[in-house]
Amino acid sequence: MRPATWHMWAVLGTVLAVLVTRTARVTSDGGMDNAIVVRAARVWLVGGSPYDDSHFLYLPSAVLAAVPQALVPWSVLRVLVPLAVTGALAGGWACALRLHGVPPRSRFAVLGLTGLAASFAPFAHLVLLGNWTATAVLALPLGLLLAGRGRWVAAGAVLGAAIALKPLLAPAGLLFVFARRWRALAALAGVPAAASAAAALVLPDPAGFLTRTLPFLLRGDDGFVRLYEASPAAVLPRLGVPAPAAGGIALLAAAAGVVCAHRRWCRGDAGPLRLVETAVTLMLSAFLVSRPSYDHYLLVVVPLLLAGALREGAAVRGPWFWLSLLPQLPGVPWPYVEAGQRRAFKDAVTLCGLAVTLALHCRRPDGRPRGGARPLAVPSSRAGARGRAGVGADSGAAGPAE
Template sequence: MTAPDAVGRWLRGRAPWPLLVAALVVCALDVARVTESPRVGMDNAVVVRAAETLLDGGSPYADKRFLYLPGAVFAAVPQTAVAERVLFYAVPVGTALLVLVGVALALRIFEVRADSRLAVAVIAGLGVFLPFHGLVHLGNWTVVSVVAFPAALLLIRRGRWCAAAGVIGVAVALKPMLVPLLLLFVLARRRRALAVAVGVPAVVSSLSALAMPRPGLFFTRTLPFLLHGQDAYARPFDASWPAVLPRLGVPQPVAFGLAALAAGTVLLCARARWRAGGNAELRLVECASLLMLAAFLVSRPSFLHYMLVVLPSLVASVVVRGAAARSVWFWLALLPQFIGVHWPYVEGSRRHAFKDIVMITGVAGALCLHIWRGRTRGRVGARGREAGGVSGGAAGAVPGRVGGGVFGRSGDGAPGRGADGDSGGAAEVVPGRVGGGVFGRSGDGAPGRGADGDSGGAAEAVPVRAGDGASGVAGADALGREADGASDREAGGESGRAVEGGREGAGALDESPGGATDGAARETIDEVTVSGRVYSLRSDRDPPDRADRSELR
């Protein structure tokens, strides 16, 4: 976690409790408005009706509107014992509470308190945000993904990839919305976690299908209904490109081709964002959000409340300097969805899909534009370094700075990053400073990680050009494990300083398998070699039985 700037510190600050109460009241008032409608929780009612059909001995898929996997039927069985009048009030309240849980988890990814100023703003914003209003009104099971998405990212941030895969697998078993997140395990090369994420819904769905009559109707009735964009009742609410563009006069094949092209572009941006590194939490959230947004653009159906899966985590990332959520384009895409912002001709229930496609496309475009600009700035910075004779190696020893590692900064603002997201090489070296190890940064943004994912120590700062997978350190072996003569390139007799440090970094996000470590890396320097001379850094507190090596050799 990088140190926050002034904006981030202010947003993280604790909000006065009256403001927190006021925000909760705004959110509660929207839930109360929902209960004024006679059709509250109608999407949840479809799942409950499927469970009742199963208990009566019928097939849940006889109802063409039941679109979930078999596991959702058994998950809804407990609701069959609850009175309809109780469900009428319990479903919207429970849905709203689950969304707030998802918001709290999203804030925890960036270590933001649930009573912070940012949390208050998000909670109050939900009360006037149409996707939240629609989700609470429908009681749609998308709320499971609203909780599972940030929960999985929080587990990944802590290095628990398989646990995160289990959370995603359970969510997919109920509603297969988080399937695009499987690509995150592919990008991170986490095969075991990918197997868990695929295996959990496969096992749950298979066992559930065996326990119900005529499960084959899912393939012969439900899937064709989905692939054709449902029916005339639901189609006007679909905000995906293949559904909206034909309503504007674009031929259906052309609309699908454009949607596939847009989704492919977003996927490429997600891959570029993962490889670019930088702040580990920010990279994780933005990459995962891009994977989901790519699916929202091309898949049918794609409703406005789907955006609640990714928006809480993206909004929480605003505390990090350089986040895409700080772009004005990001917020402009959300503006039409706030209650009170009137759009002529598209305010009707059959036309608001035009507003929804602006939101989905606008948020995806804002993230992609941010990534493209970052890569462009990185290329410009790389050319400038090459022109100055810096990028080829160490340009000189400058006291107080270390290039290429955590203390160096490349053209795109990411620590130690070149234009292509890999290390730009060490440009400057401080005699006696530690490079790599605890303070080095690996190619995926994890502090103190080598190419093999383990923490590397550093005894000397040696001007080298980092290889693939390491930034400011040499490849898989930590900088400083070179021969003592490697530091002879540096002039001067300044003695090195003992550096002791270590913290649990973002090594859990290492792209290579086994890149996570459970403890914090810790390195202590006993001696340093400068211009062929060995200086001891042992303090007077060292055990007396150790040989005195403080003399100059």
Template sequence: MAILDRYLHPQMTPQRIIPMVLWPITIMMIFHRSVILGVNGDRTDDFKPVYQAALQFLNRQPVYGENLDTVDPHYLYPPSGTLLMAPMATIDPERARWLFIAVSVLALVGSAYLLARLFGYSARSWVVPVVLFFFFSTETVAHTLVFTNFNSFVLLGMLAFMVLMMSRHDLWAGVPIGLVLAVKPIIAPLLLLPLLNRQWRILVTAIGIPLVLTAIAWPLSVDPMSFIDRTMPYLGEARDYYNSSIAGNGAYFGVADWLVVLLRIAFVLMAIFALWFLYRYYRRSDELLWLTTSSGVLMVTTFLVGALGQGYYSMLLFPLLMTVLLPGSTMRNWPAWLGVYGCMTFDSFYSVRWEAFGRQLEFNKVTWGWSLLMIAVFCSLLFRYLDMRRDGVTGLDDDAPSTTPEQAPEPTPTDAPDDGGGSQETVATVEK
């Protein structure tokens, strides 16, 4: 019977079972979100104003003359972004939109690969299908494809920037983030990270590329000053629709101005403490954890405290979520993941029986999700600091050598990522 058992009960490791289960499901989810939901579209169409602006740019017509008082999606990219978007207006709008969705899917798949590589997993590991499954199960990815906007390319540029920054290809690291900033400057706060890490050369290309593209686009645009006179003031306003920032949420629900200001100040202070603690205690000993957690703190704070925070921006938090695989992660607690559910769930809370209650949940889920996630990260770090103070170990040897990708020790077998037979080399091996 023992001889037959290996035929009747063939053994498979979890590293083989997980991809076998998730790959077919994930591929069908990608097909559904892109070919079905994406092509179907929705009442919100972020692609239409971008295509129209690109067409007007090519035809030497004004780009920034639309009525900003309506609740329809508006064209808000700077002239440098218009220049980069212009080629897609050379084909008809329907096929241009389909092509944009297809390339967005490729960008998301590329983002999943870069995220896995950033954390030391190969393309053949079980992590890639898990990451892709999580990506396409979220509201942030689904609505990025359905509304057809630029967010997937922002995520790809952000992760390429992190991978190249960790591998010390400084000038190249500035290229992807520079291209993103030329179109959508939402990740501009991340430039603080190379500044803190003394990788100055990243800023050369990160800032230089948008400046060069702007210099090229400016004389080609009919109304570039309208972006400064009309669009930029609008970007600084906290509108009361499709806005999950504290100011936008407060404007919609009629929250007192003093409370909105107090909440914004509170989250800024939480961010300052978190960034200080991460810089002081993690940058040298665990650069990957410092980089990915700090990026999440900067992005959540931007969404909450800025003038505009939309739910599908949450995909920029994927590197923070991935830190749950690392010792010392601030994501190893249930309140953080309750917050992730709030800002990334595809569930709708509209209720026929409890209409007012369901509406409140639906309109607040992203704001409280971001808020709870930020509070969980802050409290996790604060409690560590208080424990260190209690035990008198808050001092740090500032003269200790910095951990570099070449000098860092190999991870122990217990903490090393299991690739299921794939490569375990990390882009920048860090001390676990």
């Protein structure tokens, strides 16, 4: 909890700079996934329909949000996009730290982000793709931070803005249902609905998302996309399980996860773990059944969990959390899944492992790992004293009455 030394900051800066530089060198458009959205905006600017591209899976509001990028040359985007994605990932980590009361300049903060960037493969993968999942990685901890301070409507607006860019955080709306924060839920649903309705009025195909994108998603994408999906509904058929049975298994697992998330919320303890673990369990449940479901979706939940490692009873302090992340170590050649098209099997192991770990954690009466983990010792110093006050104090999360 003491302030990080300049050596630690130098290491972190070097790792992040290497990721950005590598992406700028190996891509010509700032990332394949971001380029899909930018091309859709450019098609709209010349009078075409963004939904002519079956891989454009965003709401109409994302088209207008991508227009500023469409006016910038690709040579500039190849640098700006990885910088923006890396900044969003770092911002999400900072919000997660604030939520858990950890000083952002502490050694834990700096080493934690360094570990995510260097040792968690989806981090570098997301920077390389330039996927708009980065907006959800920033918005979820920011929204939970606002909710923990009692600003539920603002939290709903933040999550709603992220959904308007990419509807990844829609399952988090159940958190507002559990908390009975109806005004916040209205903000979460109203922001993307209003933004998409307004954007649809200027599109040549206003209902394209409903008539093209949703059917594409409901039938399981296409053969190329399916090779990279990590949900059991996509992975189990590749192992010989009939597709209807695989979908049923994924649906039952997701339903069980929602039940566990509700049980975790009803425990009613104060502090940020209640918010974090409920929201993370909801998101993991959605990832089990959603199509598509990629490895970089894990960045929506893993930093939030990792930032709470200093809190007693956190799920991250159990061994199964770390064992679930083992397949995501970069550079480890796993037998039979070395090819990129088979990476989904590793991602599915991590996704299912985290979902089971959180579900079992939420079901326990006190949420503590078996054996009763104790809080980590904090060095005695002025910074350490501030750290103790941050980690031990209630962050203002909603209690049972809220």
